[in-house]
Amino acid sequence: xxxxxxxxxxxxxxxxxxxxxxxxxxxxxxxxxxxxxxxxxxxxxxxxxxxxxxxxxxxxxxxxxxxxxxxxxxxxxxxxxxxxxxxxxxxxxxxxxxxxxxxxxxxxxxxxxxxxxxxxxxxxxxxxxxxxxxxxxxxxxxxxxxxxxxxxxxxxxxxxxxxxxxxxxxxxxxxxxxxxxxxxxxxxxxxxxxxxxxxxxxxxxxxxxxxxxxxxxxxxxxxxxxxxxxxxxxxxxxxxxxxxxxxxxxxxxxxxxxxxxxxxxxxxxxxxxxxxxxxxxxxxxxxxxxxxxxxxxxxxxxxxxxxxxxxxxxxxxxxxxxxxxxxxxxxxxxxxxxxxxxxxxxxxxxxxxxxxxxxxxxxxxxxxxxxxxxxxxxxxxxxxxxxxxxxxxxxxxxxxxxxxxxxxxxxxxxxxxx
Amino acid sequence: xxxxxxxxxxxxxxxxxxxxxxxxxxxxxxxxxxxxxxxxxxxxxxxxxxxxxxxxxxxxxxxxxxxxxxxxxxxxxxxxxxxxxxxxxxxxxxxxxxxxxxxxxxxxxxxxxxxxxxxxxxxxxxxxxxxxxxxxxxxxxxxxxxxxxxxxxxxxxxxxxxxxxxxxxxxxxxxxxxxxxxxxxxxxxxxxxxxxxxxxxxxxxxxxxxxxxxxxxxxxxxxxxxxxxxxxxxxxxxxxxxxxxxxxxxxxxxxxxxxxxxxxxxxxxxxxxxxxxxxxxxxxxxxxxxxxxxxxxxxxxxxxxxxxxxxxxxxxxxxxxxxxxxxxxxxxxxxxxxxxxxxxxxxxxxxxxxxxxxxxxxxxxxxxxxxxxxxxxxxxxxxxxxxxxxxxxxxxxxxxxxxxxxxxxxxxxxxxxx
Numbered sequence: 001x002x003x004x005x006x007x008x009x010x011x012x013x014x015x016x017x018x019x020x021x022x023x024x025x026x027x028x029x030x031x032x033x034x035x036x037x038x039x040x041x042x043x044x045x046x047x048x049x050x051x052x053x054x055x056x057x058x059x060x061x062x063x064x065x066x067x068x069x070x071x072x073x074x075x076x077x078x079x080x081x082x083x084x085x086x087x088x089x090x091x092x093x094x095x096x097x098x099x100x101x102x103x104x105x106x107x108x109x110x111x112x113x114x115x116x117x118x119x120x121x122x123x124x125x126x127x128x129x130x131x132x133x134x135x136x137x138x139x140x141x142x143x144x145x146x147x148x149x150x151x152x153x154x155x156x157x158x159x160x161x162x163x164x165x166x167x168x169x170x171x172x173x174x175x176x177x178x179x180x181x182x183x184x185x186x187x188x189x190x191x192x193x194x195x196x197x198x199x200x201x202x203x204x205x206x207x208x209x210x211x212x213x214x215x216x217x218x219x220x221x222x223x224x225x226x227x228x229x230x231x232x233x234x235x236x237x238x239x240x241x242x243x244x245x246x247x248x249x250x251x252x253x254x255x256x257x258x259x260x261x262x263x264x265x266x267x268x269x270x271x272x273x274x275x276x277x278x279x280x281x282x283x284x285x286x287x288x289x290x291x292x293x294x295x296x297x298x299x300x301x302x303x304x305x306x307x308x309x310x311x312x313x314x315x316x317x318x319x320x321x322x323x324x325x326x327x328x329x330x331x332x333x334x335x336x337x338x339x340x341x342x343x344x345x346x347x348x349x350x351x352x353x354x355x356x357x358x359x360x361x362x363x364x365x366x367x368x369x370x371x372x373x374x375x376x377x378x379x380x381x382x383x384x385x386x387x388x389x390x391x392x393x394x395x396x397x398x399x400x401x402x403x404x405x406x407x408x409x410x411x412x413x414x415x416x417x418x
Numbered sequence: 419x420x421x422x423x424x425x426x427x428x429x430x431x432x433x434x435x436x437x438x439x440x441x442x443x444x445x446x447x448x449x450x451x452x453x454x455x456x457x458x459x460x461x462x463x464x465x466x467x468x469x470x471x472x473x474x475x476x477x478x479x480x481x482x483x484x485x486x487x488x489x490x491x492x493x494x495x496x497x498x499x500x501x502x503x504x505x506x507x508x509x510x511x512x513x514x515x516x517x518x519x520x521x522x523x524x525x526x527x528x529x530x531x532x533x534x535x536x537x538x539x540x541x542x543x544x545x546x547x548x549x550x551x552x553x554x555x556x557x558x559x560x561x562x563x564x565x566x567x568x569x570x571x572x573x574x575x576x577x578x579x580x581x582x583x584x585x586x587x588x589x590x591x592x593x594x595x596x597x598x599x600x601x602x603x604x605x606x607x608x609x610x611x612x613x614x615x616x617x618x619x620x621x622x623x624x625x626x627x628x629x630x631x632x633x634x635x636x637x638x639x640x641x642x643x644x645x646x647x648x649x650x651x652x653x654x655x656x657x658x659x660x661x662x663x664x665x666x667x668x669x670x671x672x673x674x675x676x677x678x679x680x681x682x683x684x685x686x687x688x689x690x691x692x693x694x695x696x697x698x699x700x701x702x703x704x705x706x707x708x709x710x711x712x713x714x715x716x717x718x719x720x721x722x723x724x725x726x727x728x729x730x731x732x733x734x735x736x737x738x739x740x741x742x743x744x745x746x747x748x749x750x751x752x753x754x755x756x757x758x759x760x761x762x763x764x765x766x767x768x769x770x771x772x773x774x775x776x777x778x779x780x781x782x783x784x785x786x787x788x789x790x791x792x793x794x795x796x797x798x799x800x801x802x803x804x805x806x807x808x809x810x811x812x813x814x815x816x817x818x819x820x821x822x823x824x825x826x827x828x829x830x831x832x833x834x835x836x
């Protein structure tokens with residue numbers, strides 16, 4: 001019999017903090033909205049079905065269905081007050097304790113002689129289906145790197161970890177030269193594996209001290225008394241827009257989400273994510289009042305410098321002193337672009353950096369760009385545009401509709417200054 | 419360099435839950451009352467100074483001063499809602515996070531050629547001095563058993579654990595025959611060591627299921643998602659009485675504590691401990707209203723059957739249906755007297771059992787009866803009488819004063835039916 005610790009996911013809190021802040025935000029009003037999340041591998045030419053056996057994937061996914069949210073984990077969430085007193089109300093926690101994740105829908109299909117691909121979807125009410133995003137990514141990433149490692153000799157494996165260690169050392173030494181460049185771990189979904197993420201997080205916490213703000217991984221935050229970090233992702237915009245019954249409501253979806261969020265959390269978690277349907281409209285969807293009251297923005301696609309300048313313009317027009325505001329950069333960060341972005345905006349706006357793949361999966365093996373995104377809402381196709389059309393998700397015809405509604409015409413597509 | 423895990427106490431939550439419920443109860447009103455806690459070994463003829471070296475004791479005690487209350491531990495306490503919503507308010511938790519334990523006062527004294535004894539006292543404001551009780555006991559017990567074990571061969575050590583395992587098995591098998599006899603772990607202060615306590619607690623939780631209610635040890639409760647258990651001890655009565663300026667106030671101390679407690683916690687933690695100055699007065703100090711509203715009593719000295727019968731008489735006089743009430747027995751329990759007490763009161767009043775020394779320190783080595791009790795309050799001697807005058811603490815002249823004030827004349831002294 002296998003023991004629990006041999007599974008990739010062993011705690012429901014081994015997830016991103018924003019899964020809980022988002023679920024709590026739409027709870028209870030939208031908890032039963034039927035949604036579908038779909039897995040997508042954006043990394044060609046890696047064919048995951050060549051590396052991951054169906055029985056292993058089923059075993060890991062199946063185990064997640066068996067994991068209860070433990071009493072102490074509920075204590076931890078109930079006791080979370082760094083952003084707002086009692087941010088998780090009892091009704092939400094009771095729902096979390098009782099909820100059962102919906103079954104996964106996995107299909108391996110032959111695509112040619114000796115060739116196969118898999119599809120992986122999760123359908124059910126928004127709460128709790130939302131939680132599959134992170135657990136699904138942890139599992140697929142985890143099994144993929146496990147399969148790569150199994151093909152290596154012991155010494156080759158040692159060399160992988162030695163590479164990861166030295167790269168981490170080099171990156172941390174660079175970051176130490178910019179002690180005001182504040183870093184957080186956003187690397188749960190793309191990590192090499194859980195132990196390596198923990199090693200990176202503990203090393204950063206030890207070496208960078210107050211320069212390291214915390215981790216998006218709630219289990220690690222709880223285990224090591226670090227700050228759990230995260231706010232919202234695109235899915236809230238996508239689901240609210242997906243529920244809309246006309247263009248006008250679709251156009252208003254992002255504004256509606258801003259209101260929902262502000263009414264639930266106030267200042268503590270008030271970092272807006274404006275790029276779901278393009279930052280052109282997403283930034284200016286903020287009212288004059290919100291420009292003043294919200295803490296800032298998160299940048300997750302397109303060119304970070306152009307984004308930041310646009311935010312500064314917006315603040316200027318609203319008469320806001322941008323030095324009191326913050327931009328959280330979180331899109332494909334390397335130490336080099338962390339430093340560039342930090343220096344570019346130094347003294348003009350506060351910046352922090354949610355460091356992902358390059359933090360927790362930089363050991364010399366190719367990192368994958370995998371996502372699990374909302375694909376359907378109430379049977380309609382869900383859409384994300386983002387500031388980089390290569391990161392868009394949705395059916396082509398739906399994407400066209402959203403581009404028209406949001407007057408999406410930004411020129412950032414695939415352009416990145418680094 | 420020694421690593422932290424080699425110390426006996428490595429977490430401020432490696433303590434009894436009641437330390438926190440009591441401190442929160444007297445916080446902030448009485449937090450600065452100057453008190454002194456003193457160590458006492460009630461087990462003749464063991465002379466602890468023959469077993470515990472001064473430098474080891476100083477090293478362990480000194481380490482406790484360095485341990486911070488961690489963020490996650492604060493989350494855990496903040497999130498504790500099993501007894502009452504938000505029972506630990508933010509002002510209390512901030513105090514807990516910032517507090518520094520006062521220095522310990524340890525003196526090894528020569529008492530003859532090659533002979534020595536030690537005294538161990540802790541003086542300071544009530545909060546945080548109160549926390550030394552459990553940490554001091556954990557350390558003295560821990561060092562004593564460590565010294566005994568160091569004298570054994572590897573095989574003799576194995577035999578100690580084998581004995582402990584078999585005794586635990588036998589006791590658990592007996593308890594399983596009485597599935598309504600509900601057990602909790604109250605054995606932190608007298609444990610053989612922390613790992614053994616953890617083994618006993620996990621075994622009981624696994625084997626006894628719902629018959630095992632939880633543990634008084636907050637660190638273990640947190641680590642294993644068990645219910646943290648505990649209410650109040652004698653020290654609150656002793657300190658409130660010690661602050662009194664006349665006999666009338668001393669006589670009213672226990673009633674004052676009942677009011678304080680009820681106003682702070684309501685029903686959730688309403689288990690009264692009536693024996694501080696003798697249960698004769700302690701039980702009837704409960705008003706008619708409290709007899710109805712409180713959950714029940716805890717028995718911690720004297721004859722448990724006589725105590726329980728007296729409680730039942732009291733309830734009858736107050737018109738209370740005792741079947742709705744609970745008595746927590748916690749005085750020197752063995753499985754034999756757990757079963758006797760359980761059967762005696764079955765169907766008449768709910769019983770639960772806070773199992774201590776015989777649970778966590780029954781491996782064939784003699785268990786010690788060590789206490790750390792309030793000895794002074796604002797410079798006056800503090801007094802506990804209890805229902806067994808052999809368990810009384812205080813200066814003889816003060817004990818006589820308290821006996822007069824509380825008309826202490828019970829005949830239970832040193833009488834135990836088992």
